[in-house]
Amino acid sequence: MKRKTISMCLVGGLALTLSTCVWADGNAFKIGLILPMTGPQASTGRQVEAAARLYMAQNGDTVAGKKIELIVKDDTSAPDVTKRAAQELVVSDKVNVLAGFGITPSALAVAPIATQSKTPQVVMAAATSSITEASPYIIRTSFTLPQASVSLADWAPKNGIKTVVTMVSDYGPGIDAEKFFKERLTFNGGQVTESLRVPLRNPDFAPFLQKVRDLKPDALFVFVPSGAGAAVMKQFLERGMDKAGIRLIGTGDITDDDQLNDMGDGAVGVVTSHHYSAYHPSNANKKFVEAFQKANKGLRPNYMAVGGYDGMRVIYEALKATKGSGGGDALLAAMKGQIFESPRGPMFIDAQTRDVVQNIYLRKVERKDGQLYNVEFETIKDVKDPGKNR
Numbered sequence: 458m459k460r461k462t463i464s465m466c467l468v469g470g471l472a473l474t475l476s477t478c479v480w481a482d483g484n485a486f487k488i489g490l491i492l493p494m495t496g497p498q499a500s501t502g503r504q505v506e507a508a509a510r511l512y513m514a515q516n517g518d519t520v521a522g523k524k525i526e527l528i529v530k531d532d533t534s535a536p537d538v539t540k541r542a543a544q545e546l547v548v549s550d551k552v553n554v555l556a557g558f559g560i561t562p563s564a565l566a567v568a569p570i571a572t573q574s575k576t577p578q579v580v581m582a583a584a585t586s587s588i589t590e591a592s593p594y595i596i597r598t599s600f601t602l603p604q605a606s607v608s609l610a611d612w613a614p615k616n617g618i619k620t621v622v623t624m625v626s627d628y629g630p631g632i633d634a635e636k637f638f639k640e641r642l643t644f645n646g647g648q649v650t651e652s653l654r655v656p657l658r659n660p661d662f663a664p665f666l667q668k669v670r671d672l673k674p675d676a677l678f679v680f681v682p683s684g685a686g687a688a689v690m691k692q693f694l695e696r697g698m699d700k701a702g703i704r705l706i707g708t709g710d711i712t713d714d715d716q717l718n719d720m721g722d723g724a725v726g727v728v729t730s731h732h733y734s735a736y737h738p739s740n741a742n743k744k745f746v747e748a749f750q751k752a753n754k755g756l757r758p759n760y761m762a763v764g765g766y767d768g769m770r771v772i773y774e775a776l777k778a779t780k781g782s783g784g785g786d787a788l789l790a791a792m793k794g795q796i797f798e799s800p801r802g803p804m805f806i807d808a809q810t811r812d813v814v815q816n817i818y819l820r821k822v823e824r825k826d827g828q829l830y831n832v833e834f835e836t837i838k839d840v841k842d843p844g845k846n847r
Contacts, residue, residue: 486523486553486776488769489546491539491567492582493559494531497658500684500715501559502531505581505765507753509556512769515748520773521781528552534559536566543567547574554579554772554788557765560682561585561629568592575785577775577792581768582683582761585629586844589812594785596792596811598771599764600732602633602680603843605708608817609678609730610641612835613706616728618675620648621706624665625680627654634680634708637843650674660685662692670698679707683761686711687720694723709733709831712822714759717829724829727822732815733760733801736830745800758800767799771806803839810845 490509492502506529518525528550530542539558546552547570555571556579558564564583568591571578580588580597589595613621623638625631631654639649651672653665660681669677677698679689690712693705705711709731712724735746735757745766749758758766775791796805804815817840820831 484522484524485526486520486781487526487528487550488554488556488772489543489550489552490527490529490557491532491542491546491555491563492529492557493534493563494529496533496535498534498559498682498684500713500759501582501682501761502557503756504683504715504759504761505557505559507756508749508758508762508765509769511749511752512766512773514752516773520776521779523776523781525773532559532563534563536562539563540566540570543570547576552576553785556768556772557581558583559761561588564588564595565591568595571595577772577785577789579768579772579792581764583630584633586633586842587629589810593811594789596771596789596806597813598768598806600760600813600815601842601844602630602708603637604732604815604817604840605730606634606638606680607641607843608819608837608840609706609708609728610638610647611645612728612730612819613642613676614645614647618647618704618706620650620674621676621678622651622653622669622672622674623649623678624653624655624662624669626657626660626682626685628657630682631657631680633844634678638678655681657682660688662689666692666696666698669703670696670701673701674703676704676706679705679711681710683710683713683715683759686713687716690720690724690727699723704728709760709820712820712831714757714831717822717831718757720829722824724822725824728819729831730817730819731760731831732817733763734818734820734831734833735759736825736832737801737818738833739798739800739802741798742800763799763801767797767801767804770797770799771795802836807841810842812842812845814839814841816840
């Protein structure tokens, strides 16, 4: 009978399917984790999945009488693949929560499905400001580019940086980073002399970096997706831009903890702003890093990992609060307003915007105990997304 009902649902059209064919599957609580496990953002998928599985290992796979089941789908960072995966997870697998989302276009592709099916969508990685506005069912546990960019634009002019060229990946978060950095730097008396946008797919940074070298700004501000920072650093150093007196600054993706040790001493001294460093000195983070590395053959967790780890916490606590009963609306209500100590530091989910509020740290790459780390030297507390203040 159930098989027949599913078949009828699948034939009945997507809108009808999503609104009528989602039901609880006994004692199972299913989380559909959609991530780029292959392709240019594969490191994001690897980090988020590893963190999600670590949280389950530490906190058990039964919550409020429900058996937690994690269903992982690889979307290769292709939004049409993400959308199909989400439809399948909602209709066929009957998931209770959709989660993951490595890049902004993937998160946005799923927003209408979350709305129609009333399924909470926990964004663990993607960072464009507007994502939470795409569906009332979206909760974010990662960060936003305006949070990181504005903090760095406040720091730069106080530290001898007056002229800057921006270089960002040409999609939502890159445009956010460029816009908010430029506005705040200009407000603080600095100047963005040129804004460069690099294609997201198959990027070649060389011609853009050569242009920056010719322009000779005080600094180059960079945003690229997780996994691309090493290529930027390598080409920046190959062109001798550091020796030409151009400082490299940016959001934390350019000194990604996952890749930092492979960048070499050329990365030492690079200043970034971000919400997480594997070197964050709290006890909670030290325990997280140790457990993550032990479970993943020495892999160092990065900012994507902490988004996945905290996303699982938000889901678990919501399930506890609803005592294992109630649908998507009840879970969503229980996710809003959660306040807790993350490995990144204190954070909470703003009940109005459903977005993350957290500390942003200014960090400098230093060698510690024979390894390269992003060492925090200044904290900006409880930063809301500046994109929501307009």
